[in-house]
Amino acid sequence: xxxxxxxxxxxxxxxxxxxxxxxxxxxxxxxxxxxxxxxxxxxxxxxxxxxxxxxxxxxxxxxxxxxxxxxxxxxxxxxxxxxxxxxxxxxxxxxxxxxxxxxxxxxxxxxxxxxxxxxxxxxxxxxxxxxxxxxxxxxxxxxxxxxxxxxxxxxxxxxxxxxxxxxxxxxxxxxxxxxxxxxxxxxxxxxxxxxxxxxxxxxxxxxxxxxxxxxxxxxxxxxxxxxxxxxxxxxxxxxxxxxxxxxxxxxxxxxxxxxxxxxxxxxxxxxxxxxxxxxxxxxxxxxxxxxxxxxxxxxxxxxxxxxxxxxxxxxxxxxxxxxxxxxxxxxxxxxxxxxxxxxxxxxxxxxxxxxxxxxxxxxxxxxxxxxxxxxxxxxxxxxxxxxxxxxxxx
Numbered sequence: 093x094x095x096x097x098x099x100x101x102x103x104x105x106x107x108x109x110x111x112x113x114x115x116x117x118x119x120x121x122x123x124x125x126x127x128x129x130x131x132x133x134x135x136x137x138x139x140x141x142x143x144x145x146x147x148x149x150x151x152x153x154x155x156x157x158x159x160x161x162x163x164x165x166x167x168x169x170x171x172x173x174x175x176x177x178x179x180x181x182x183x184x185x186x187x188x189x190x191x192x193x194x195x196x197x198x199x200x201x202x203x204x205x206x207x208x209x210x211x212x213x214x215x216x217x218x219x220x221x222x223x224x225x226x227x228x229x230x231x232x233x234x235x236x237x238x239x240x241x242x243x244x245x246x247x248x249x250x251x252x253x254x255x256x257x258x259x260x261x262x263x264x265x266x267x268x269x270x271x272x273x274x275x276x277x278x279x280x281x282x283x284x285x286x287x288x289x290x291x292x293x294x295x296x297x298x299x300x301x302x303x304x305x306x307x308x309x310x311x312x313x314x315x316x317x318x319x320x321x322x323x324x325x326x327x328x329x330x331x332x333x334x335x336x337x338x339x340x341x342x343x344x345x346x347x348x349x350x351x352x353x354x355x356x357x358x359x360x361x362x363x364x365x366x367x368x369x370x371x372x373x374x375x376x377x378x379x380x381x382x383x384x385x386x387x388x389x390x391x392x393x394x395x396x397x398x399x400x401x402x403x404x405x406x407x408x409x410x411x412x413x414x415x416x417x418x419x420x421x422x423x424x425x426x427x428x429x430x431x432x433x434x435x436x437x438x439x440x441x442x443x444x445x446x447x448x449x450x451x452x453x454x455x456x457x458x459x460x461x462x463x464x465x466x467x468x469x470x471x472x473x474x475x476x477x478x479x480x481x482x483x484x485x486x
Contacts, residue, residue: 102167157225161217219392249280255295286316419451
């Protein structure tokens with residue numbers, strides 16, 4: 093069961109609507125985020141298309157596995173890293189040596205300081221594909237190789253609703269958007285904040301009222317505040333009964349997270365973790381309550397499960413981050429979520445996802461839960477013809 097082929101396939105697809113993160117935090121969003129910190133620090137790069145990079149591996153006995161690199165922008169970068177640097181390492185390895193292969197891939201650029209970003213995202217795609225192929229070879233669902241399923245259905249929340257300045261008809265529009273999700277059967281939702289501290293709290297209050305006491309509401313600031321602002325917003329969110337406060341300040345500021353964790357009653361969450369060393373730094377500082385490793389960003393299944401185990405050792409929760417990506421990303425996250433003892437709820441992007449079509453048998457959420465498939469590997473069937481039709485030609 094040796095790896096005989098590794099291929100990276102960058103994808104770009106036109107969305108039916110603007111991605112919810114871009115509606116809030118993109119330089120092109122049109123939202124007024126004047127004031128402090130300077131908008132130059134709070135505007136992020138988003139693509140006009142929905143982008144990702146899939147990885148296809150094949151073994152000498154004909155088994156094919158699929159993985160995904162987190163690539164919401166410039167998917168061709170991840171593809172080049174896979175094909176030029178990672179494929180030569182993975183070729184010829186045994187599928188069962190997936191952790192050994194991970195260590196060899198990670199070490200490949202350690203001497204150059206590449207411990208996050210495009211390198212870990214590219215590595216993640218290969219790692220997921222190897223796990224998928226290995227599980228398919230054994231005829232087992234991937235979660236069985238991770239130790240088994242703690243649950244056959246994973247609770248998920250709707251991600252997300254963009255906050256906005258509450259002027260004119262904005263309050264009614266926001267309330268209607270929240271009520272639409274509630275009426276569609278979603279028991280939990282996340283609001284994208286980080287526009288302005290005062291209007292952010294008002295946006296969350298409107299969503300909170302729409303969902304009522306039985307619903308759950310979470311908030312994600314994407315690192316837009318400073319510590320002082322995050323303290324004020326966090327206290328307001330706690331009063332509103334918000335379940336967690338995600339990325340309140342930039343992730344580089346571990347000391348700031350420690351201060352917030354000590355002074356706020358709301359759990360802090362962070363999705364930009366890229367490896368267990370970074371996770372350990374936050375955990376030792378008592379700076380996080382919920383760790384959100386993205387399986388396609390944080391080094392794949394191998395490293396995401398290590399991060400979750402570290403969180404558990406410190407009494408923290410762990411849950412996969414699933415903001416944007418293809419059906420492969422969603423399927424891999426679901427397999428990890430099934431095998432985690434320290435998860436309460438997982439993210440689900442509610443937008444119209446053109447990349448979902450790469451695996452048409454991907455289960456859709458119902459009543460706020462996702463069913464965990466018992467079929468081999470990731471539990472989905474990738475339509476290779478569709479993948480190649482969507483391939484980016486840049």
